[in-house]
Amino acid sequence: MENYIYGKNAVVETLLNSPERINKVIIQKGIGLDNRLKKIVNLCKDCSVVYNFGDLKGFLNENGEKVNLQGVVAYVSPVPYKDFQEFLDENKSGEYRKIIVLDGISDPHNFGAIIRTAAAGGYDAIIIGQRRCCPINATVEKISSGAVNKVPIIKVNSLNSAIQKLKENDWWIIALDVHTEDNYLNIDYKNMNFALVFGSEGDGITKTILNLSDYKVKLPTQFESLNVSCCCAVIVYETLRQINYT
Amino acid sequence: MENYIYGKNAVVETLLNSPERINKVIIQKGIGLDNRLKKIVNLCKDCSVVYNFGDLKGFLNENGEKVNLQGVVAYVSPVPYKDFQEFLDENKSGEYRKIIVLDGISDPHNFGAIIRTAAAGGYDAIIIGQRRCCPINATVEKISSGAVNKVPIIKVNSLNSAIQKLKENDWWIIALDVHTEDNYLNIDYKNMNFALVFGSEGDGITKTILNLSDYKVKLPTQFESLNVSCCCAVIVYETLRQINYT
Numbered sequence: 001m002e003n004y005i006y007g008k009n010a011v012v013e014t015l016l017n018s019p020e021r022i023n024k025v026i027i028q029k030g031i032g033l034d035n036r037l038k039k040i041v042n043l044c045k046d047c048s049v050v051y052n053f054g055d056l057k058g059f060l061n062e063n064g065e066k067v068n069l070q071g072v073v074a075y076v077s078p079v080p081y082k083d084f085q086e087f088l089d090e091n092k093s094g095e096y097r098k099i100i101v102l103d104g105i106s107d108p109h110n111f112g113a114i115i116r117t118a119a120a121g122g123y124d125a126i127i128i129g130q131r132r133c134c135p136i137n138a139t140v141e142k143i144s145s146g147a148v149n150k151v152p153i154i155k156v157n158s159l160n161s162a163i164q165k166l167k168e169n170d171w172w173i174i175a176l177d178v179h180t181e182d183n184y185l186n187i188d189y190k191n192m193n194f195a196l197v198f199g200s201e202g203d204g205i206t207k208t209i210l211n212l213s214d215y216k217v218k219l220p221t222q223f224e225s226l227n228v229s230c231c232c233a234v235i236v237y238e239t240l241r242q243i244n245y246t
Numbered sequence: 247m248e249n250y251i252y253g254k255n256a257v258v259e260t261l262l263n264s265p266e267r268i269n270k271v272i273i274q275k276g277i278g279l280d281n282r283l284k285k286i287v288n289l290c291k292d293c294s295v296v297y298n299f300g301d302l303k304g305f306l307n308e309n310g311e312k313v314n315l316q317g318v319v320a321y322v323s324p325v326p327y328k329d330f331q332e333f334l335d336e337n338k339s340g341e342y343r344k345i346i347v348l349d350g351i352s353d354p355h356n357f358g359a360i361i362r363t364a365a366a367g368g369y370d371a372i373i374i375g376q377r378r379c380c381p382i383n384a385t386v387e388k389i390s391s392g393a394v395n396k397v398p399i400i401k402v403n404s405l406n407s408a409i410q411k412l413k414e415n416d417w418w419i420i421a422l423d424v425h426t427e428d429n430y431l432n433i434d435y436k437n438m439n440f441a442l443v444f445g446s447e448g449d450g451i452t453k454t455i456l457n458l459s460d461y462k463v464k465l466p467t468q469f470e471s472l473n474v475s476c477c478c479a480v481i482v483y484e485t486l487r488q489i490n491y492t
Contacts, residue, residue, distance in 0.1 A: 009470070065311055109355050117476050119469035143473070150469050185491060219483065220490075223365035223396050224255070227389070230363050230479035233472060237465065237480040238487075244466075245431060 003076050005141040006059075006069045008036040013146020014074065015040065019047035021076045021149070028071040029053040040072060062137060079136045082152035084162060087125055088169055097124040097193050098239060101173075103159055103209055104132030104200035105228065111136075112143025113229035114198070119147035121236040126151055129159040132200065163195070163212050171195055175205050175213035176235065178225045184217040189239040190246070196235055201228050249322050251387040252305075252315040254282040259392020260320065261286065265293035267322045267395070274317040275299040286318060308383060325382045328398035330408060333371055334415055343370040343439050344485060347419075349405055349455055350378030350446035351474065357382075358389025359475035360444070365393035367482040372397055375405040378446065409441070409458050417441055421451050421459035422481065424471045430463040435485040436492070442481055447474050 002023075005014060014021055025044055027037060030053075044051040061067045091097060100118050105111045111134045118126050133155075134140060141148050156162040163173055171193040176184075197213065199205030210216065219231055226234070248269075251260060260267060271290055273283060276299075290297040307313045337343060346364050351357045357380045364372050380386060387394050402408040409419055417439040422430075443459065445451030456462065465477055472480070 013470075063311075065309075113473040113476055116469070116473055120465070120467035120472050122468040145470055145473075147469055185487060219366070220486075221366035222368040223362070223393055224259075224391055226366050226479060227359040227362055227391075227475065229473065230359055230476055233476035233480050234483040238483070240466075241431060241484075 003078055003138075004073055005076055005138050006067065006073045007142040008040065008070045008072060009145040010142045011040055011072050011074050011146070012036060012043065014076065014141075014149050015043035015047055015049065017146070017149035019043075019049055021079070022049050023075045023077070025049060025051035025072065025074045026054045026056060027051065028056045028069070031071045037071060061139070079141075079148045079153060081155045082125065084127070084154045084156050084165070087152065087154055088165065096191060099123060099125045099127060099195045100232065100236075101127045101159065101163065101195045101197040102133060103129065103197060103205045104203065105198065106132065106134050106200055108134050108137060108139035109143050110201070110227065110229040112140040114232050115140070115144040115151055115153070116147040117229065117233045117236055119144075119150040121240055123151060123236065125154055127154045127156060127159070127162055127195070130155065130157050160208050160212065163197075163209060166195055167212070172215070173197060173213045174215045174217060175210055176218065176231060177205060177210060177216040178218050179204075180216040180218050182215065182217045184219055184235050184238060187215055187217060189242045196232070196239075198228055198232055249324055249384075250319055251322055251384050252313065252319045253388040254286065254316045254318060255391040256388045257286055257318050257320050257392070258282060258289065260322065260387075260395050261289035261293055261295065263392070263395035265289075265295055267325070268295050269321045269323070271295060271297035271318065271320045272300045272302060273297065274302045274315070277317045283317060307385070325387075325394045325399060327401045328371065330373070330400045330402050330411070333398065333400055334411065342437060345369060345371045345373060345441045346478065346482075347373045347405065347409065347441045347443040348379060349375065349443060349451045350449065351444065352378065352380050352446055354380050354383060354385035355389050356447070356473065356475040358386040360478050361386070361390040361397055361399070362393040363475065363479045363482050365390075365396040367486055369397060369482065371400055373400045373402060373405070373408055373441070376401065376403050406454050406458065409443075409455060412441055413458065418461070419443060419459045420461045420463060421456055422464065422477060423451060423456060423462040424464050425450075426462040426464050428461065428463045430465055430481050430484060433461055433463060435488045442478070442485075444474055444478055
């Protein structure tokens, strides 16, 4: 089945950032064009992307479910992954960089929200492993609000090897671990390259990766842990607060 | 249709915090009992809650979809709402209190994640309006990981009136508004009762409520806005950082 994305924001952002991914845009026939849909039509014209008006009422997602398309679907090529070695090599400015590593996020809502947070926070990349990670499907693209086209996503065969390589290249590894006692506020995120590592909601981070980490931190809570995408947002914004305002 | 919840955490937390809500627990027949499922069986015994083993394979959610039940469903009475006036009156300790007000969150994933964040952050209540708010359904309870039983939820006829009443009672109203320039870090969240107000992803906060607000703040971003539940988590944890660590 051809890849597709849906939802106004996801389509607008893909047209703005990666129009080359789009094969065709279909807008619901007879729908009133609001500002966002008008923007989509104009962007299609500007980028020479084929669009037409068709009947999307019977459109079902990859699980055979109806979803709220917001009147627009685009057929697309998959999100291109960035090469890990290339990413490591390309630090022209010499500025400190910050990334997110996902060790087995299987829920597309969480994955999409984390990509969006990484883009909002100006993070440099997201690294995912081959296994135990949700594919970048239409739900992920929708929830990311098109941010998949903004943040480089790197897929590696082995997260362990990638983390070892990061360490060899002077990166610090900070793992989110609900079983530790160390508060995330006690880390100084300034003046270093760092990777924030998040594990799956069920199992957390795999032991080997926890053992490779330089710091293990948690968010203090009065009730279990936070949703992983919320937890990620809290820490990303704490790093930004420290880097930009202290 | 009878209310139900599903998922191990949601059922465990409901058994721990509100066993009186549970009419019956059904565990998938023939499933291997892991620690969480064993805990559910033991909690049912301790709380005298009826449970049995049945076939859940054909179980469909309220939209007629299959969902990952994690082997357990519980039939429950609805989450009881807290009375607004009672909440206002009951500040025995005289300590400053903090709440979240939701002006039209329609996505159950966001609603559930916000409830979980409020519980994790020790917030005192969540206020929702009659209209434009997602009902507390099985998805919300699942995503909240059972936190619906931890944080008092107040449903009011008019959010405008509720906010006016809060102001009369010496609460400060802080609205999240992507159109403002004020950084959320510039507010001093200590030494006051405050309500953080979040609007719907599509429309934001209604104008009347924005006009009633004492502060309008936003998260600085390099790409659109964050997912509303992520945004909520960032601000909740900034308030906790200021209150507990500065």
